[in-house]
Amino acid sequence: MSNAAGRTANGMLVEAQQLRVHFYPRSGLFRRGVVKAVDGISLGIAANEIVAVVGESGSGKTTLGRALVRLVPITEGTVIFAGTDVGSLEGEDLKAYRRRAQVVFQDPYASNSPFMTIGDQLLEPLVVHGIGDQSSRREAVRRALELVRLTPAADLVDTYPHTMSGGQRQRVCIARALMLEPEFIVADEPVSMIDASSRAEILSLLRELQERRGMTILYITHDIASARHFSDRTLVMYLGTAVEAGPSATVIGEPLHPYTQGLIAAVPEPDPANRHSLRSVIPGEPPNATAVPSGCPFHTRCPKVIPGTCESVRPVLKEARPGHAVACHLYE
Amino acid sequence: MRIAAALFLAVVALSALTASLIAPFDPLEQEVGRRLAPPSATHLFGTDGFGRDVFSRTLHGARVSLAVALAAVAAAGVIGSSLGLASGYAGGAFDLVVQRVVDVLLGFPFLVMALIVVVALSPAPLAVAAAIALALTPLVTRVARAAALSVANEEYLTVVRSTGAGASRIVLRHLLPASAPPLVAYLATCLGTAIGAEATLSFLGLGVPPPYPSWGRMLQEGSRAYFDAAPWVTLMPGAVLCLTVVCLVVVGDAMGDPRRGRAGPIRH
Amino acid sequence: MAFLEATDLLLEYETPRGALRAVDHVSFAIEEPGETLGIIGESGSGKTSMVSLVTRVLPRNAGKVGGRIVYGGRDLTALSAEQYRRTVRWSEIAVVFQGAMNSFNPVLRIGPQVGERLLLDGMPRAKAAAEVERLFELVGLTADVARAYPHELSGGMKQRAAIASALSLNPSLVILDEPTSALDVSVQAQIMNLLKRLKWERRLSYLFITHDIALAADLADSIAVVHAGELREFGPADAVLTSPRDPYTERLLASIPRIHGEQRPGFLAGAPPDPMDRPAGCRFRPRCPRAFEPCATRPPELVEVGERHLARCWLYADETRRRQAREGATS
Amino acid sequence: MTRYLVRRIALIVPTAFAASIVVFLVMRALPGDVALAILADTPHTVEIREALRDELGLNDPLVTQYLRWMASMMSGRFGGASLETGEPVGTIVGRQLSVTALLAAYTVAVSLLVAVPLGVAAAMRRGTVFDRAVQGFAAGSLAVPTVFASLLLVWVLLRLFRWSPPIIYSSPGEDLLEHAEIMIWPALLLAAAYLPHLLRVTRARLIDVLQSDYADAARARGLSELGVVVRHALPNATVALITVAGLQFGTLMSGALVVETVFGLPGLGRGIVHAALARDYPVVQSAAVVLVVLVLCANLLVDLAYAVVDPRVHYERRAS
Numbered sequence A: 001m002s003n004a005a006g007r008t009a010n011g012m013l014v015e016a017q018q019l020r021v022h023f024y025p026r027s028g029l030f031r032r033g034v035v036k037a038v039d040g041i042s043l044g045i046a047a048n049e050i051v052a053v054v055g056e057s058g059s060g061k062t063t064l065g066r067a068l069v070r071l072v073p074i075t076e077g078t079v080i081f082a083g084t085d086v087g088s089l090e091g092e093d094l095k096a097y098r099r100r101a102q103v104v105f106q107d108p109y110a111s112n113s114p115f116m117t118i119g120d121q122l123l124e125p126l127v128v129h130g131i132g133d134q135s136s137r138r139e140a141v142r143r144a145l146e147l148v149r150l151t152p153a154a155d156l157v158d159t160y161p162h163t164m165s166g167g168q169r170q171r172v173c174i175a176r177a178l179m180l181e182p183e184f185i186v187a188d189e190p191v192s193m194i195d196a197s198s199r200a201e202i203l204s205l206l207r208e209l210q211e212r213r214g215m216t217i218l219y220i221t222h223d224i225a226s227a228r229h230f231s232d233r234t235l236v237m238y239l240g241t242a243v244e245a246g247p248s249a250t251v252i253g254e255p256l257h258p259y260t261q262g263l264i265a266a267v268p269e270p271d272p273a274n275r276h277s278l279r280s281v282i283p284g285e286p287p288n289a290t291a292v293p294s295g296c297p298f299h300t301r302c303p304k305v306i307p308g309t310c311e312s313v314r315p316v317l318k319e320a321r322p323g324h325a326v327a328c329h330l331y332e
Numbered sequence B: 001m002r003i004a005a006a007l008f009l010a011v012v013a014l015s016a017l018t019a020s021l022i023a024p025f026d027p028l029e030q031e032v033g034r035r036l037a038p039p040s041a042t043h044l045f046g047t048d049g050f051g052r053d054v055f056s057r058t059l060h061g062a063r064v065s066l067a068v069a070l071a072a073v074a075a076a077g078v079i080g081s082s083l084g085l086a087s088g089y090a091g092g093a094f095d096l097v098v099q100r101v102v103d104v105l106l107g108f109p110f111l112v113m114a115l116i117v118v119v120a121l122s123p124a125p126l127a128v129a130a131a132i133a134l135a136l137t138p139l140v141t142r143v144a145r146a147a148a149l150s151v152a153n154e155e156y157l158t159v160v161r162s163t164g165a166g167a168s169r170i171v172l173r174h175l176l177p178a179s180a181p182p183l184v185a186y187l188a189t190c191l192g193t194a195i196g197a198e199a200t201l202s203f204l205g206l207g208v209p210p211p212y213p214s215w216g217r218m219l220q221e222g223s224r225a226y227f228d229a230a231p232w233v234t235l236m237p238g239a240v241l242c243l244t245v246v247c248l249v250v251v252g253d254a255m256g257d258p259r260r261g262r263a264g265p266i267r268h
Numbered sequence C: 001m002a003f004l005e006a007t008d009l010l011l012e013y014e015t016p017r018g019a020l021r022a023v024d025h026v027s028f029a030i031e032e033p034g035e036t037l038g039i040i041g042e043s044g045s046g047k048t049s050m051v052s053l054v055t056r057v058l059p060r061n062a063g064k065v066g067g068r069i070v071y072g073g074r075d076l077t078a079l080s081a082e083q084y085r086r087t088v089r090w091s092e093i094a095v096v097f098q099g100a101m102n103s104f105n106p107v108l109r110i111g112p113q114v115g116e117r118l119l120l121d122g123m124p125r126a127k128a129a130a131e132v133e134r135l136f137e138l139v140g141l142t143a144d145v146a147r148a149y150p151h152e153l154s155g156g157m158k159q160r161a162a163i164a165s166a167l168s169l170n171p172s173l174v175i176l177d178e179p180t181s182a183l184d185v186s187v188q189a190q191i192m193n194l195l196k197r198l199k200w201e202r203r204l205s206y207l208f209i210t211h212d213i214a215l216a217a218d219l220a221d222s223i224a225v226v227h228a229g230e231l232r233e234f235g236p237a238d239a240v241l242t243s244p245r246d247p248y249t250e251r252l253l254a255s256i257p258r259i260h261g262e263q264r265p266g267f268l269a270g271a272p273p274d275p276m277d278r279p280a281g282c283r284f285r286p287r288c289p290r291a292f293e294p295c296a297t298r299p300p301e302l303v304e305v306g307e308r309h310l311a312r313c314w315l316y317a318d319e320t321r322r323r324q325a326r327e328g329a330t331s
Numbered sequence D: 001m002t003r004y005l006v007r008r009i010a011l012i013v014p015t016a017f018a019a020s021i022v023v024f025l026v027m028r029a030l031p032g033d034v035a036l037a038i039l040a041d042t043p044h045t046v047e048i049r050e051a052l053r054d055e056l057g058l059n060d061p062l063v064t065q066y067l068r069w070m071a072s073m074m075s076g077r078f079g080g081a082s083l084e085t086g087e088p089v090g091t092i093v094g095r096q097l098s099v100t101a102l103l104a105a106y107t108v109a110v111s112l113l114v115a116v117p118l119g120v121a122a123a124m125r126r127g128t129v130f131d132r133a134v135q136g137f138a139a140g141s142l143a144v145p146t147v148f149a150s151l152l153l154v155w156v157l158l159r160l161f162r163w164s165p166p167i168i169y170s171s172p173g174e175d176l177l178e179h180a181e182i183m184i185w186p187a188l189l190l191a192a193a194y195l196p197h198l199l200r201v202t203r204a205r206l207i208d209v210l211q212s213d214y215a216d217a218a219r220a221r222g223l224s225e226l227g228v229v230v231r232h233a234l235p236n237a238t239v240a241l242i243t244v245a246g247l248q249f250g251t252l253m254s255g256a257l258v259v260e261t262v263f264g265l266p267g268l269g270r271g272i273v274h275a276a277l278a279r280d281y282p283v284v285q286s287a288a289v290v291l292v293v294l295v296l297c298a299n300l301l302v303d304l305a306y307a308v309v310d311p312r313v314h315y316e317r318r319a320s
Helices: A061-068 A089-101 A116-129 A136-145 A164-177 A195-211 A224-230 A250-254 A259-267 A272-276 B002-017 B054-090 B094-107 B109-121 B125-152 B157-162 B167-202 B215-225 B232-255 C048-054 C082-088 C109-112 C117-120 C125-139 C143-147 C157-168 C185-202 C237-243 C247-254 C314-330 D001-031 D033-036 D046-056 D062-074 D089-122 D129-143 D146-162 D177-210 D213-220 D225-247 D251-261 D268-277 D281-309 D313-319
Strands: A012-023 A035-046 A048-053 A076-081 A101-102 A184-188 A216-221 A233-238 A242-248 A319-321 A323-324 C004-015 C020-028 C036-040 C062-071 C093-096 C171-176 C206-209 C222-227 C230-234 C304-308 C309-312
Touching: A012 A061, A012 A216, A035 A061, A035 A216, A035 A233, A035 D146, A035 D213, A048 A061, A048 A224, A061 A076, A061 A101, A061 A184, A061 A216, A076 D001, A089 A101, A089 C314, A101 B157, A101 C062, A116 A136, A116 A164, A164 A195, A164 A250, A184 B054, A184 C171, A195 A216, A195 A224, A216 C048, A216 C157, A224 A250, A224 A259, A224 D146, A233 A259, A242 A250, A250 A259, A272 B125, A272 C237, B002 B054, B002 B232, B054 B094, B054 B125, B054 B167, B054 B215, B054 B232, B094 D001, B094 D281, B109 B125, B109 B167, B109 D001, B109 D268, B109 D281, B125 B167, B157 B167, B167 B215, B167 B232, B167 D146, B167 D251, B215 B232, B215 D146, B232 C082, B232 D129, B232 D146, C004 C048, C020 C036, C020 C048, C020 C062, C020 C222, C020 C230, C036 C048, C048 C062, C048 C093, C048 C157, C048 C171, C048 C206, C093 C157, C093 D213, C109 C117, C109 C143, C109 D213, C117 C125, C117 C222, C125 C143, C125 C157, C125 C185, C125 D129, C143 C222, C143 D089, C157 C185, C222 C237, C222 C247, C230 C237, C230 C247, C304 C314, C309 D251, D001 D062, D033 D046, D062 D281, D089 D177, D129 D177, D146 D177, D146 D251, D177 D213, D177 D225, D213 D225, D225 D251, D251 D268, D251 D281, D268 D281
Parallel strands: A048 A216, A048 A233, A101 A184, A184 A216, C036 C206, C036 C222, C093 C171, C171 C206
Antiparallel strands: A012 A035, A012 A076, A233 A242, A242 A323, A319 A323, C004 C020, C004 C062, C222 C230, C230 C309, C304 C309
């Protein structure tokens, strides 16, 4: 579906430039500070690529994903999708964009309407966009359910979501996202609410669909180990900024940023020897998003902080090795 | 319990509709020879000080009381639900203004609001209905807003939005079906409140004027003149009124029963 | 005599659809004080119900209860509720709950809640406060946290406070019910380190409940894998984690994405069976890649597959037969 | 805390003004003619009606009328004199206010004394016959209109004890016993309508807390069930209880209109009804505003209590 002519200059399907999304939480009539959820992120995603965004809670990874598909207003910067500026889309144009870019949300329990059957929920995108007639729509629903291996499809269309398990519901969500045959899917922590044992199944399903349909996926996760196996490139976020980006194998195999290194050290592995030694960990907890530290946002927790520099100067994301960029004063 | 309550309500509604057909006597016909007769086979609820049949008056009274209450709840329901749903869904400055106005109106004790409206308008059934409607509207608005808010914050609406659905589809297909059950349940309870309010206003002498035999008016007449000598004149219509309100509350509670959950219809 | 020995645990819930057997004749043990047993299972496997049997905080809809729990030579199941409360609860066996985020009353300060049992046992207020301060130091919290309200603390801090509370009467066994499932990975690693340190320094035993078999490796000396209310595999951590015998354990281990090494995570298809409608034969059969003829009809029994190592699978039927032959010979 | 208090009190002023505007607009702007309404029951000429309009200042612009009324309210004269008796409205309202305030205080006290223990007991025995009986009592007592309950009570008292309400009201200072005799039935009637709300919220909150993770945590720490209730559930329930007590204060005032009329108590409720029947506009208008301000003050008390009881409402800290 995507064509080369529709891409941005450097061959990216989706490109964010200096993207900022700021929120102003209200309490009563008064504004209380500003949350810089996404604060100057630049990111390009090539067609047929899976890019992982890795970060802990409060890193802004979900907001970044929602900004790319215009579910939150963009404060500053641009998002270009296949040559068009997504930030300024309105009305019918925005609706047309929704058809090309879809989302799979984190919580499969909350993202299905409890009042609609599975069939009606899958039909809804087609109805909204006026695609096909009744029989072709029903056929499309059946095909989508089979695609995500929810079978027998005929039995499931008339059931309500509360009869299904989390993994089944998440597959319904994936099927719904596929109904419009989008080119781009934002998968926002699609497996974090599912049992550890079922995660690999959902992810490999997504990967398989991506390969068969030629889709582009932004995979948002806090689980850096899954990013390694599921994505082509990885972007690590901390407090609204990008700290490291590059091919997943190098970012996770040879991490440069102390934060990325800490994240990797924190991943549990089923090695019985682990119980005899302490893990090296990042101290403290991420600061509140309303009070981002000056200079490098990570300097308050960084084990390799350079006194005098890190507190005052914010490092920029720069290529430290070919294709592998890091925002850290250690590599300047 | 719920079924009995619903049945009773159906009987009351039906007899109100057909009062002129089924009432054994003319509610206004006076018969001096039968003054203050206690309940009997002929006069089920006895007779009042003018010898009028209390049962027939109760049947006809149901008409006035129910009509006033229904009109009031319909008006408050339409205005309050649309305001509440709109402000809950839209949010922003509109919501803020609606909320402040509702806050001010909620500061008024229910009867005080109804009372000043009745005083300002001339006493007539329509004025009483308007008064009750105005007193109910802020309550309905608040409940509707809460219902809309609880749905509007659901993640699945973001999902629907992300498929490209517009505001009208979201409101009509998702917000309304989800917030309707608690709202309808609340309106049933409101109907009870309105019937009680009509009775209270009429009892206080501020409601439906004579000759309409509304339930509240009958309470007033009976309790003023001959409560001690002929309590049935007051207590019989009072009991019917009371049962009706209780049944409305029971039915309303059943409709809004949290045990039914919000899981949607269950297939068998 | 083992330090903690649970035999034939059984727990049923009364549901509108009938009795639901959440724990179905499960036995496990912690051999020595200071050792940790990890209990691993997916949601719905019954692992949290096993904990409620040990701690005796049963849900309201609990029905049939069975089994024996012997702790330090005492039969806990023979104790009355009141005796258990006075002599075992918190002083011998303490708990750190799954919902650590919610395990503090939001309208009370943290300090009095952490020291609640001390106050309850009659310790003067000032002394209890000092004791809480000491406990806080142990878990890496500053003294001023005692005066804070729960909503003022981060998830990690609340979890540290919950651990401090569990240690207040110096118990020898602490039950950890998914203690880190709501935390960020970096904070999770900190808490795991803290638990490890406490285990080494104080010779604490843990009963560590988790759905993440990789996390269990951080603490567990032995591992029990549960599925559909049954024990699937039980043995030393070194054996279970490196050479699992039960296909379920195998799939669990394979489904974990490894940060090192190229091996892609494998599948564990489907979900545990509906507890009201469990398959005849082996309960794992519908999901098992290695199911064969006997699995569909007869439920497998636990058999010894190694040194102190049990598994419930027809693949080891030979062992069963050998054991039966042995038993037949001796009787 | 002080800053919060000041801000809350300051917030009452605009709300009270808004309420007074509502009262004024309803009374003047609705399509009813005040003069016509006053004279409705007496034969009169157009001239007489015009003269009355002039006397009442009804021919002035609405804004002027409102400002005049407000100025009079603020100066303590409460909008001039009663049309019926010529007595200053301020005096009337002042006299009636104490009766209604006492009645409200008794009602709240009785309601709390009944609702809290009953709610706690029902929650601790939830699902039992006792619990269901308590819930049935709450539902029934909530549904019966106060008018009917009052009449029924009067009839029962009349039948059983030949008791009818004393005609003359005594303040507690004059004759405490007689005061109690006069106030007890109205207060009980009002409590019957008011306490179900408290009872329901106490029971519901308590059940919530008893099922919460932190209640389980407390049980695991070795607290007895009663200990969990006392140490954990009651502090939490208090927050909700206070909220509902404030929210339903308007209901209580509505009920006061009825029971004061039935039992002949010379309070604001009967006062406003009496004035309404007599088309005594100045009194109705001012009494309505006073009743609203009473409700606002009750809500203010609730907000303050809230800030004390619930640490999550730390207004100042969040503001910084």
